[in-house]
Amino acid sequence: MVGEVVEEFGRIDVLVNNAGIENERPFLEMALEDWEKVLSVNLTGAFLMCREALKVMTGNGGGTVINVSSVHERIPWPNFAHYAATKGGLKMLTETLALEFAKRGVRVNAVAPGAIATPINKEKLNDPAKRAEVEKLVPWGRWGEPEEVAACVAFLASDEASYVTGATLFVDGGMALYPGFEGGGG
Numbered sequence: 001m002v003g004e005v006v007e008e009f010g011r012i013d014v015l016v017n018n019a020g021i022e023n024e025r026p027f028l029e030m031a032l033e034d035w036e037k038v039l040s041v042n043l044t045g046a047f048l049m050c051r052e053a054l055k056v057m058t059g060n061g062g063g064t065v066i067n068v069s070s071v072h073e074r075i076p077w078p079n080f081a082h083y084a085a086t087k088g089g090l091k092m093l094t095e096t097l098a099l100e101f102a103k104r105g106v107r108v109n110a111v112a113p114g115a116i117a118t119p120i121n122k123e124k125l126n127d128p129a130k131r132a133e134v135e136k137l138v139p140w141g142r143w144g145e146p147e148e149v150a151a152c153v154a155f156l157a158s159d160e161a162s163y164v165t166g167a168t169l170f171v172d173g174g175m176a177l178y179p180g181f182e183g184g185g186g
Contacts, residue, residue, distance in 0.1 A: 002052040011060045014157045015053040017046040017090075018068040022083040022120065035082045042086035043093070050097060054106060062105025066156050067094045068149075069112040069168060071176045087112075091168060098166030107165040109156045114172025116144040139182060140173030 005012055021041045025034050046067055057063030072080065073087040091110060098108040115134045117125055124130040125143065135141055149171050155161055156169065170176050 002049070002056060006056055012053050012056045012063060014064045014066070015049060015057075016066045016068065016153055016157070017049050019045050020068065020070070020086075020120075022080055024079045025082070026079050027081050030082065038082040039086055042083070043089045046090055046093065050093070050108075054097070054101060057106050058101065058104045063107075064157050064161075065094075065097065065106065065108040066153055067108070067110040068153070069094070069110040071112055071114040071170065071172045073110075073112055073168065074176050094168065095166050102165055107156075107161070109161070109164060109166065110168040111149060111152050111156065112168050112170045112172065112176070113149045114138060114144060114170070114175035116146060116149055116171075118146055137179055138173040138175050139177060139179045142173065144171060144173055 002012065019041055021038055023034060023038065025031075050065055050067075053063070053065065057065075067090050069090045070083070070087040072084040073091040075084075077084045091112075094108050094110040097106075101108060115121065115138055121134075121143075124134055131143070135143065152169050152171050156164065
């Protein structure tokens with residue numbers, strides 16, 4: 001893919017790693033195939049794309065990498081250990097590459113969406129009880145829209161973010177802020 005982009009455009013300025021899958025599996029019932037499939041798409045895919053795009057970016061004076069992570073890089077998620085592990089790994093990949101490639105003119109950041117109204121959440125969105133259950137976890141009280149995530153990606157890809165690297169921008173309506181503590185308890 002990287003070769004085709006370079007052949008067509010001569011360079012790569014921005015890479016957005018947005019491939020991701022999930023499948024619910026209790027940990028003790030998780031088959032190795034389930035684990036490996038999620039890791040392959042979510043983490044190995046990002047590694048491979050970063051490796052190949054960074055070769056081109058560093059040869060052309062720089063660029064920007066944006067990894068789409070998840071609130072689950074921070075929030076544990078029972079029955080989705082493989083998914084959360086990949087998003088935690090993507091966080092560290094982002095930070096490590098940001099440090100390694102800063103002097104070569106490449107910024108590396110992540111966007112961590114929360115509950116976003118996308119096809120991966122279709123089942124929850126179509127079930128009023130499940131939808132409301134998720135909304136209770138979001139201080140903003142609603143699901144996010146794909147356009148809201150895209151706006152953050154566009155910002156990180158722009159020159160307006162020229163001094164931002166190694167950061168994760170949470171686009172989650174406050175979901176990663178531990179909303180159970182909003183009343184001051186704890």
